[in-house]
Amino acid sequence: MFDFEPRFPTEHIGEVVNGHTIPDQFEVTQGRGVGVLAERMGVYFIELTPEYSLAVMPVEGNTQPIGLMHGGAYCVLGEAMGSVAANLHAWPKGGYAVGTDINATHTGSASRGWVTGECRSIQLGGTMTVHEIVISDAAGRRCSTVRITNLIRRRPDAK
Template sequence: MEALGMEIMKTEKQLVEIKMPVDHRTKQPMGFLHGGASVALAESAASIGALLQVNPNESRIFGIEINANHIKSKRDGWVIGRATPVHIGKRTMVWEINIVDEQDVLISISRCTIGVVPIAK
């Protein structure tokens, strides 16, 4: 997260928000926000949200699957990833992550499945 300049804005069980700059760290060679950076933002937000749902002394969380649809391009400024839970289960979770710009315009949408693995005792 640090390498891409991500900053955590909000951490609640039902909403995690992380902002990320659109700069030299997060752009693809043509100068637009890199889809991979958007996916890293999405999975980071989902993972933090999932961690808030479990006792970290008893379980670990791992990303199992993520997909993304990139709706709009962005050349500069900031994007904000907003993760909300769709399903909170005992062994899996599904999170929806909307990435928006400063004007709340949708840039990308992702769905991330998280696995919950008990720590071996």
């Protein structure tokens, strides 16, 4: 069930993006990786705990035809951040997290540079987690607010 190869993007390691230096992704994700989709979208974690995480993603390559950041790209960043944080919470207790609900309210647009996501836990329970992710452009203007709910399931290999 959990036969996967962790992914660790490396292209921008050490670069400063929106005031944050991108660290080694193996270290910041504690060896879990960012997932194939997040890697394709250019997601890099800066900080990562179950309670709080910070990540960046480039606008370039993640736009709709008119050149603005695609709304689905905001959702990918939010889900990547909330799901990885939820799994950091669940895994040590013998669980894993699966998304059950995601919603986003887009209140602005980014057209160049990088966006920054700030993820905070609202609920870290034994059966459910809820995270809110605020995504801002390089100038700090809020572009989207994403909320994700994850169900905690028991891992088959947990004792």
